[in-house]
Amino acid sequence: MPAVHTVLVVGGGLAGTATAIHLAAGGVAVDLVEVEPGITALGSGITLQGNALRELRDLGVWEEVRGNGFGFDSLGLRAPDGTLLVEMPDVRTGGSDLPATLGMPRPDLALxxxxxxxxxxxxxxxxxxxxxxxxxxxxxxxxxxxxxxGRYDLVVGADGIRSAVRGMLGIELKTRSTGMGIWRAFGPRPASVTRTDLFYGGPCYIAGYCPTGEDSLYAYVVEDAQNRSFLTPQRRLGTMRKLASAYHGPWDDILPTLTDPARVNYTWFQTHVLPAPWHRGRVVLIGDAAHACPPTLAQGGAQALEDAGVLSELLLDADVLDDALWTAFTERRVARATAVVDASNQLGQWLLDREQGDVPGLMARVAALVSQPA
Known part of the structure; x- marks a missing residue:
């Protein structure tokens, strides 16, 4: 018998929908509520590392994800003029039978x-x-x-970085800007883009792109965080185009396609980690409601999916919802998610400080950590 029979999941993002899938498939009565009027997904595309793909396979959606995305197994580092400096094989953190990385449109994954x-x-x-x-x-x-x-055995607060459920529990958690802002645009994929390349130098901290399908990609440039809310859509497009024009190589093929203001968005990198425990009584916080990291290591979605997988496994395998279950959840998730958030923030801070940190070592440590199932 599962530890719970009725569960409310608040939030229809990755953490919430994954939890709903696992628990409903395990025989639990699940209600999922989402404040938005329909399926929405902020941004244009998402980069999913192998450990995220492992979780998606456990959810029974891997074949659909693979059919709607673009998988690849290497990472390129380029100079602003487009010169390829390094081409390195990426770690297959989800196992040898899954790509190291897959990009796909966020709305497709949500659907x-x-x-x-x-x-x-x-x-x-x-x-x-x-x-x-x-x-x-x-x-x-x-x-x-x-x-x-409604009346439930458990409530799962998966309602994002500004979680209303967290506020209802009286939990004060400071979310801070890391100091970076990112422009993203969705558009067609030129033949020259077959993986993620990261460009360092020039006017931005990072310029990059990720293929999201045979005919699509999302491209991004990272600058100092600043107030861009007053810009009209056309000026937002113009700002991103101006920043991106400093980069070449495949960017020379991407830039002419950046013509639609509606496909450009701007957000700040933000971060927080809720100290243990992540539950209060029979309410638990997961995903961005508990831990939010900038996308410097592309692990935000993966960590949300891991939260859902571990929580659901424990709930379905236990007979009662007790301190032992919450202790197990804390031991399996808090240190791991915190390490990923800290590493993501460190990588960004090195860039902000113009400091040449041990980026390969940091990335290798995170890859080794997440290669092990959560």
Whole structure:
């Protein structure tokens, strides 16, 4: 018997939908609520490392993901003029039978996971979230924003970096900017782009791209974090094009395709880690609600999926929701996720400080860590 019979998952991102899939497939009655009116995914594309692909395979969606993405096994480092400085094989952290890395459009991944959650039996409601939360020791009473109510054995707060559930628990967690902002654009993939290349130097900290399909990619440039909210869509496009124009090689093929302001977005790198424990009574926080890292190591999505996998495994294998289960969850997730966040922040800080840190050593340590199943 699972440790829980009824679960509310708050948030329809990677952590939330993955949890809903695992638990519903295991026979648990799952309600999933998402405050947005439909499936949305901030940004344009997502880079998934091998350990994320391992989790997606466990969710039963790997074949669909592979069919909608672009896998590759190496990483290139280039100078601003396009000169290829290093081409290195990437570590297959998900195992030898999975690509080292796969890029895909974020909305496609969101749709695949939501469809899988629904087919597994999860009940999904959009445009609804939690208005009030109260615990009585054995259950959690929820009032939703549409006036309905529910009573659950467990609530999973997977509602992102500004988690409302976290606030309802009275948890104060400082989210800070790392000092970097990223421009991203989605567009067609030229033949010259077959993997991620990272460009260092020039006007930006990093310029790069990731193929997301046979005919698509997302490209990005990273600058100092600044207020870009006042820019019109056309000026946002112009700003990204100006920054990207300092880079060549495959960028010379990408730049002429960056013509649609609607496909450009700008966000800051932000970070936090919630100290253990991540639960309060029968409410637990996972994904960005508990730990958020900048995308310098492309591990944010992977860590969210790992949270979901470990939490669901423990809930389905146990008979009761007790301190032993929460201790096991803490031991398997907190130190690992914290190490990934710290490494992601360190890589960014070296760039901000113009310091030549041990980037290969740092990346090797993270790869070794995440190569082991969570």
């Amino acid at each position: 695949i996971l939501h469809d899988r959650a629904a087919s597994a039996g999860a009940k999904i409601r959009f445009g609804v979230t939690v208005a009030e939360l109260a615990q009585d020791g054995g259950r959690v009473d929820i009032t939703f924003t549409d006036g309905t109510a």
